Amino acid sequence: MRQAGRVLPEYRELKTKHTFVEMVKSPELAAEVTLQPIRRFDFDAAIIFSDILVIPEALGQPYEFNEGAGIKMTTLKTAADIDRLDGSAVEERLDHVPQALRLVRKTLQDRTALIGFTGAPWTLASFMFDGGGTGEHAHLKRMFYTDRPLFDRLMRKLTDAISRYLLMQIEAGVDAVQIFDSRGGMMSDGTFAEASGKWIGEIIRSLKGRVPAIVFSKGTNGNWNDLAATGAQMIGVDWTVRLSEVRARLPKNVGVQGNLDPFVLTTTPAVVAAETERLLRDMRGVPGHIFNLGHGVPPNAALENIQMMMDTIRSFV
Numbered sequence: 001m002r003q004a005g006r007v008l009p010e011y012r013e014l015k016t017k018h019t020f021v022e023m024v025k026s027p028e029l030a031a032e033v034t035l036q037p038i039r040r041f042d043f044d045a046a047i048i049f050s051d052i053l054v055i056p057e058a059l060g061q062p063y064e065f066n067e068g069a070g071i072k073m074t075t076l077k078t079a080a081d082i083d084r085l086d087g088s089a090v091e092e093r094l095d096h097v098p099q100a101l102r103l104v105r106k107t108l109q110d111r112t113a114l115i116g117f118t119g120a121p122w123t124l125a126s127f128m129f130d131g132g133g134t135g136e137h138a139h140l141k142r143m144f145y146t147d148r149p150l151f152d153r154l155m156r157k158l159t160d161a162i163s164r165y166l167l168m169q170i171e172a173g174v175d176a177v178q179i180f181d182s183r184g185g186m187m188s189d190g191t192f193a194e195a196s197g198k199w200i201g202e203i204i205r206s207l208k209g210r211v212p213a214i215v216f217s218k219g220t221n222g223n224w225n226d227l228a229a230t231g232a233q234m235i236g237v238d239w240t241v242r243l244s245e246v247r248a249r250l251p252k253n254v255g256v257q258g259n260l261d262p263f264v265l266t267t268t269p270a271v272v273a274a275e276t277e278r279l280l281r282d283m284r285g286v287p288g289h290i291f292n293l294g295h296g297v298p299p300n301a302a303l304e305n306i307q308m309m310m311d312t313i314r315s316f317v
C-alpha cells in the first residue's frame with residue numbers, strides 16, 4: 001500500500017523543492033522517498049515510490065499531482081483518443097523505475113523485501129476517462145456495456161503495456177509485484193470478471209510465476225472466486241469484511257493481507273493497539289497472512305500511531 005507521502009516530515013521537506021512528478025521521474029529522489037518510511041519504521045517490505053498513473057503517461061496521456069487539488073489529467077473522450085495511445089515506448093519512457101529499484105535494492109540488500117507495482121487495467125481506464133474524480137464513472141461503464149470491442153481494445157493496450165512494465169520491474173530485482181485495482185468495486189459482482197478480473201489474470205500469466213503477484217481490489221467483496229482465478233498468490237483485502245472469513249473462502253495456496261482500517265491511524269495509540277490486536281487475534285494460527293492496511297496510509301495519520309501499530313504487531317504472541 002502507499003506508505004510514503006505527506007504523513008512524513010522528510011517527504012514534505014523534499015516536496016518544497018520538487019513536484020510529485022519530478023520525484024517519480026528522478027531515480028535518486030524516488031529511491032530516497034521509497035527508503036524514508038523504511039528508515040523510520042523498519043517495515044518488512046518497501047514499495048517503490050512511483051504511481052499507477054505512469055502507465056497512462058507512458059502511453060501518451062500525462063498527469064499532474066497538485067497539492068490540495070489531487071490528480072489532474074486530460075481525460076480520454078473518443079475512440080480516436082484510445083487509438084492514439086501508443087505503447088511502443090513503454091520501456092524507454094519508464095526506464096527511471098528500474099533505475100530507482102536498483103538503487104533501493106543496493107541500500108536494502110536482502111534485509112527488506114522490495115515490491116514493484118502497477119494499476120490494474122480497469123482502474124487505470126477509470127482514471128484515464130474520469131481523472132481523479134470519483135463520480136459515477138458513466139463514460140467507462142457505458143463503454144463496457146454498450147461498445148465492448150472498443151472497451152476490449154483499450155484493455156488490450158493497457159494489459160500489454162502493464163505486463164511489459166512488470167517484467168521490467170522483475171528484471172530490476174523486485175521480490176513481488178502488486179496490482180492495484182482500487183476502483184474494482186465500481187462494477188457489479190456479475191461484471192467484475194469481464195471488466196477487470198480477466199485482464200489482471202492475463203497480466204499475471206504473462207509473468208510466468210517469476211515472482212509472487214499480490215492483487216488489491218477495493219470494494220469487490222462479492223468476487224473472491226474471480227480474484228482467486230486471476231492466479232494471484234496474495235489478495236489484498238479492504239476493511240469491510242472479516243479477514244479470517246475471506247481466508248477460509250479462498251483456495252489454500254492463496255494468502256491474504258490488508259484489512260486494518262487506515263482511518264484508525266488518524267486516531268490514538270490506544271485505538272490503534274486495540275484494532276491491530278483484534279485483527280491479529282482473528283488471524284491467530286491462520287497460515288498465509290501478511291499484516292497490512294486495508295488501503296494506503298492517510299496523509300493525516302499520526303506517526304506515533306504507525307509506530308504503535310508496528311510495536312503491537314512485533315510484540316504480539
Ligand code: CP3
Pocket residue numbers: 001002003004005006007015020047048049050051052053065069070071117132180182295296299
Ligand atoms: O509508498 C508509496 O507511496 C508507494 C508508492 C505509491 C504511490 N501511489 C505514490 C503516491 C503507490 C503504490 C501508489 C498507488 C496509487 N496511486 C493508487 C493505487 C492505490 C490506492 O491508493 O488506491 C492510486 C489510485 C493512485 C493514484 C493517485 N496518486 C491518487 C488518487 C493520488 C492522490 C491522492 C491524494 O492524496 O490526494 C496520488 C498521489 C500519490 N501517489 C501520493 C503518493 C505518495 C500522495 C502525494 C503526496 O502526498 O504528496
